[in-house]
Amino acid sequence: MATLRQLEYFATVVDTGSFTQAAHRLRVTQPALSHQMRALEQAVGGPLLERLPRTVRLTPMGRAMLPHARAALADVKRAQSAARQAGGLEAAELHLATLYSITLGVLPNVLRIWRQQHPGTQIRLFEHWHTNRLTNAMAAGQADLAVGPRPSGWDGPIHDIGIDEFVIVVPADDPATSDQATHIELTALADRAWVHFPPGNGLGDILDQACAAAGFQPRIAVRTEQTSAAPLLAAAGIGPTLVPAHIIPVGFDGRLLHPHPPVRRTLTAYTRTSPDPLTTAFIHTLTQHARLLPPHLQTLLHTQNSHHPTPPTP
Missing domain, CATH: 1.10.10.10 (Winged helix-like DNA-binding domain superfamily/Winged helix DNA-binding domain)
Structure with a gap:
């Protein structure tokens, strides 16, 4: 043995x-x-x-x-840490693995409420560009909990958080849209050069898959590694982009449109084994307070009917 x-x-x-x-x-x-x-x-x-x-x-x-x-070694370290926490020798620490876009859009409000409820708990974030890397890192024992798209073939517990809506971002005065438009056919943007993401970035895969489903391959105007920069570049007229709605900041001056067909992914929280009490408490806070469609966007965007298909979501 x-x-x-x-x-x-x-x-x-x-x-x-x-x-x-x-x-x-x-x-x-x-x-x-x-x-x-x-x-x-x-x-x-x-x-x-x-x-x-x-x-x-x-x-x-x-x-x-x-x-x-690696998972066995990580579990031993967590067991040692839990024992030390119970003995008052160190502060409780939760290791959380996620995607960069989720850190940017979903987690700030959740972590704010968590800190109010558990001020003595530390959070360590492990951030990844792609769902596959997130799932592999979680399987290898990197964190106590992963927050991301539903993992394929995962054997451990999975908790659904909600549906992550993607939006097309264009300038406020974009000629392809009317003032009343809330939806756009992706084919209407087939001749544009897009604000895209580097190879290996999951958002870039989602953009490519959505455009392929609409029958075209997007031309590239610029690639950015910064998720938060993509909607800003699109609003400035560099080219359209496709991003999760929850990353759009308050006061954003670009135009947001639902793509047709819609682009969505189910966000989840998942663990390798039954979560301990600290992780369970965080999952509860996450499911109660995650804002996948922030209040400042709800008057502009609305959720499509659930019968629309959901494309692959890296």
Whole structure:
């Protein structure tokens, strides 16, 4: 049976890419480290690492085992922290993994209320550009709770938060829209150059998928890594963009339009196992106070009927 020490050694060798560097970080001799790695490989029934001249590479068995090893080590750290919190030796800390756009739009109000209710609790955020990276990091034990689109094939508990509406942003005087318009066919913008996002950014994937469903590939006017900059650039006339409605700030002077067909994703909170009392309390605050359609947008935008299909949501 694998021991926690062996799992720690395995993860450290992978992180450093070297038995020598791993031994130095762990403050053990290299022969002792190699012995523990051989014992671990014997316990699991095969090689986990391929030793190369200047580095190491995971074998298929090693790739399968690594996320479980990281999750086990993370769970031990959380167990130690919980015991210290119960003994009054440290303040409670909640580790929360999410997407950058959710940090920008959904979490500020939730965290404000949480801090009022639990002033002694610390929050540590781990932010990701893409749902797949968020899900993989959560599976590897990065955080106590993930907040993001519904993960595919997730085995642990999932709590629905609500429907995340996406909006098209154009300048207030955009010639393609009338003053009374609240919706727009994506095909009406097929000839435009768009405010887009870099490869690997989930919002860029959503934009590409929505345009592909409408029968065209968006041309690029500019790519921005800053989620908050996209609607500002669009309002300035650089090109239209597609973003979650909840990131639009109060006093925004661009025009917001529902795309047709609509673009949505279901936001959830999910854990690997049954959440502890602190995580459960945060999930309750999140589901009660998350604003997926902020009050300042409700007079302009309204939710479509639920029978419309929801596209893939990276």
